[in-house]
Amino acid sequence: MSSTARKRYESLLFQYETTNKTDFRYGAIKEYPKTVYKPRASxxxxxxxxxxxxxxxxxxxxxxxxxxxxxxxxxIVRTNPKVVQKPFSKxxxxxxxxxxxxxxxxxMTPAVSMDDIDDPQARNILCGDMYKSQMRREYVPLNVASQDIKAPLPGLPAPANPITLPKLQPPLVSPEWRMESVSWDQKQLRTYSDHTRDFWLGQKVPRCRACEETAIIDKHRKMIKQVKK
Structure with a gap:
């Protein structure tokens, strides 16, 4: 069978292919990328x-x-700063x-053999007492309890020099200068009063336009009646 005839027969065969099976393959399930460990920097x-x-x-x-x-x-000294000096230890x-x-x-004085002392602490105390200078002793801190040591307090201060201020009195004002204030104060009512009511009662009654028009009409009617008589 020739290749041309073979292709022709294969095109006529149904390979169980459908549009949903061959064309729309965008939703295929793929393997999710695996998490790879990446070491972090320090x-x-x-x-x-x-x-x-x-x-x-x-x-x-x-x-x-x-x-x-x-x-x-x-x-000058040509020392290498990269090489740090090692700490000294005895x-x-x-x-x-x-x-x-x-x-x-x-x-040694006081006639004690230094090599026959068994206690090393006692030997160090004796050597320090004999060979240590006065300045070296002052450098050593004192381990003395400071509870009973009190700082010297200063003496009594100088006596105070108190001063007295005169009693504050308001300036005296003569009665002639206070007449207006006294007269106004005497007019004030010392009992309970309604300020709003007293204010409006003290005002003049406003003019009523309707009342004035009514009075003019009544006056005009009286004049007409008198003329007819």
């Missing part, structure tokens, strides 16, 4: 500020230069006890 790295170029202020892309890149040894003398027991005896 706190010191995350807390570093942005390193920028000193002239262009652009962010530095390469590796950061070390902090002590421009630090050079001192000009070495432990392991052969001290054996040397004290085997060496010749040394007797």
């Amino acid at each position: 706190h010191s790295v995350r807390g570093r500020p942005l390193y920028k170029h000193i002239h262009t202020m652009a962010e530095w892309k390469g590796a950061r230069p070390s902090f002590d890149l421009m630090i050079t040894p001192k000009e 070495p432990i003398d392991e052969e001290r006890e054996e040397v004290q027991k085997s060496r010749p005896r040394l007797v």
Whole structure:
């Protein structure tokens, strides 16, 4: 069978394909991307500020230069500032006890052999008392209870010099100058009164336009009656 005839027969066959099966495949279920662990940088790295170029202020892309890149040894002593001096600690003398027991005896005032003292604390006290200078002793802090120590209080202050102020009296005003105030005060009512009522009763009665028109009409009618008689 030729290839042309084979393609023709295959086009006539029904492959159980439908529009819903072949065309609309946008809702296919796909595998969700898996979570991949990414190690985070340390706190010191995350807390570093942005390193920028000193002239262009652009962010530095390469590796950061070390902090002590421009630090050079001192000009005279030529010491390396990167090498920090180690703290001094007094070495432990392991052969001290054996040397004290085997060496010749040394007797000091008050006629005590320093090497025969068994208690090391007593020996240190005796050595410190004999060899320590006065200035060195003053440097040592005193471990003395300060409860019974009181600071010297100052003496009594100088006696006070009190001053007396004269009694404040209002200035005297002559009765002639107070006549208007006295006359007004005497007219005031000392009993209960309704201020709103007294105010309106003291006012003049306003003119009534209707009353005036009625009075004019009555007067005109009386004149007409008198003329007819």
